Amino acid sequence: MEMREAASTLSALAHEGRLSIFRLLVRAGPGGVRAGEIAAELAAPASTLSANLTVLSHAGLIEGRREGRAIRYAARYGRMSALLAFLLDDCCNGRPDVCAPLMGIATRAACCADDPAEHDIAAL
Amino acid sequence: MEMREAASTLSALAHEGRLSIFRLLVRAGPGGVRAGEIAAELAAPASTLSANLTVLSHAGLIEGRREGRAIRYAARYGRMSALLAFLLDDCCNGRPDVCAPLMGIATRAACCADDPAEHDIAAL
DNA sequence: TCGATACTTCCGATATAGTCGAAATATGGA
DNA sequence: TCCATATTTCGACTATATCGGAAGTATCGA
Numbered sequence: 001m002e003m004r005e006a007a008s009t010l011s012a013l014a015h016e017g018r019l020s021i022f023r024l025l026v027r028a029g030p031g032g033v034r035a036g037e038i039a040a041e042l043a044a045p046a047s048t049l050s051a052n053l054t055v056l057s058h059a060g061l062i063e064g065r066r067e068g069r070a071i072r073y074a075a076r077y078g079r080m081s082a083l084l085a086f087l088l089d090d091c092c093n094g095r096p097d098v099c100a101p102l103m104g105i106a107t108r109a110a111c112c113a114d115d116p117a118e119h120d121i122a123a124l
Numbered sequence: 125m126e127m128r129e130a131a132s133t134l135s136a137l138a139h140e141g142r143l144s145i146f147r148l149l150v151r152a153g154p155g156g157v158r159a160g161e162i163a164a165e166l167a168a169p170a171s172t173l174s175a176n177l178t179v180l181s182h183a184g185l186i187e188g189r190r191e192g193r194a195i196r197y198a199a200r201y202g203r204m205s206a207l208l209a210f211l212l213d214d215c216c217n218g219r220p221d222v223c224a225p226l227m228g229i230a231t232r233a234a235c236c237a238d239d240p241a242e243h244d245i246a247a248l
Numbered sequence: 249t250c251g252a253t254a255c256t257t258c259c260g261a262t263a264t265a266g267t268c269g270a271a272a273t274a275t276g277g278a
Numbered sequence: 279t280c281c282a283t284a285t286t287t288c289g290a291c292t293a294t295a296t297c298g299g300a301a302g303t304a305t306c307g308a
Contacts, residue, residue, distance in 0.1 A: 003140060003147075011138035015266085016131045023127075026214045035285060047268055050286055055265095069275045069284045084208060090150045139296090159255060169298055174256050176296095193254045193305045 001086045009083050012059035017044065018052045025062055025075040032074030034067070125210045133207050136183035141168065142176045149186055149199040156198030158191070 001009070013019055020042055025033060033041075039049045053073060056062045061080065064073040125133070137143055144166055149157060157165075163173045177197060180186045185204065188197040 003143060007138055007140045007143050010134055010143070014131055014135035014138040016127060017266090019127060019131050019134070023214050036283090039285095045268055046285065047270090047287085048266080051266075051268095054286085066275085069282095071285065080211070084211065087204070087208065090147050141296095160253095163255095170255065171257080171298055171300090172296080175298095178256085190305085193252095195255065 001082045006083060006086045009059050009061065009079070012055050012061055015052070015055075017042070017048070018056055021049070021052055022056060022061060022075065025073060026077075026080070028074070030074055030077075032064075032072040034070040034072050035064070036070060038073065125206045130207060130210045133183050133185065133203070136179050136185055139176070139179075141166070141172070142180055145173070145176055146180060146185055146199065149197060150201075150204070152198070154198055154201075156188075156196040158194040158196050159188070160194060162197065 013022060021038060024038060024041060035046075035049065035053065038044075038053075039046055042049070044052075053062070053064065057064060057073075059079075060076060062073050062075055064071045066072075137146060145162060148162060148165060159170075159173065159177065162168075162177075163170055166173070168176075177186070177188065181188060181197075183203075184200060186197050186199055188195045190196075
């Protein structure tokens, strides 16, 4: 990911309403959530929600597919991953000495692969 | 870090000019860079640059200290770390199964602590 | 005290983003 | 075909962001 793209992806997330939507979808997993359920959960008017879903979608952070009359939106993890990689890039490649504070995060991410018992939810 | 704070920190970075500044400072390391040098490097008018430095500063992502007539700005790594932790939070705690794509990044961050030879600069 | 240097603040113009009700569109079922 | 449901698009208003020149402020050296 390069600068221009990263900035626009960040600006999609730089909004309390959209960040809430995105987190909800990340938490929900690959199965996604219907637009209506998101609206109910976040108590947002339909038109406002729709506008925000469009922004996130256009940024590549989520995607929606029709399911009957509903549309089910899901987070695109690869995109978030690319964004985080961009943000970590300079720190880890250019200045290895200054990214020690990020170790805690790395450890946290690393924990994910260590507990197979939790993985049964993945099927959803 | 909670939602409101994360959104406003993200919006500080969600701007091509400010993202360039921040990356420059991250790359530069804890020693920081003078405002004038940043302006020269990025070919930005002084007043525009100053406004952007203020935004980043107010978001806690950088800090400046006076050094004679110049002001030297440096990245605040802890803040970036907190932001990344927030973004990783749901994925790793709520849905451990979906953060596999982030492993590459974690590995990259983990590499930083493995070469003690580089760490002498950290004291600065 | 005076001038040069290094930034910041002020200002006004322009542009872009955000909000939400109402109307439009797409889908499914009777 | 006709209605109900689920979501989007439209429209119009408000608010906030951005930009850069000019003027202001702080610091240093002579």
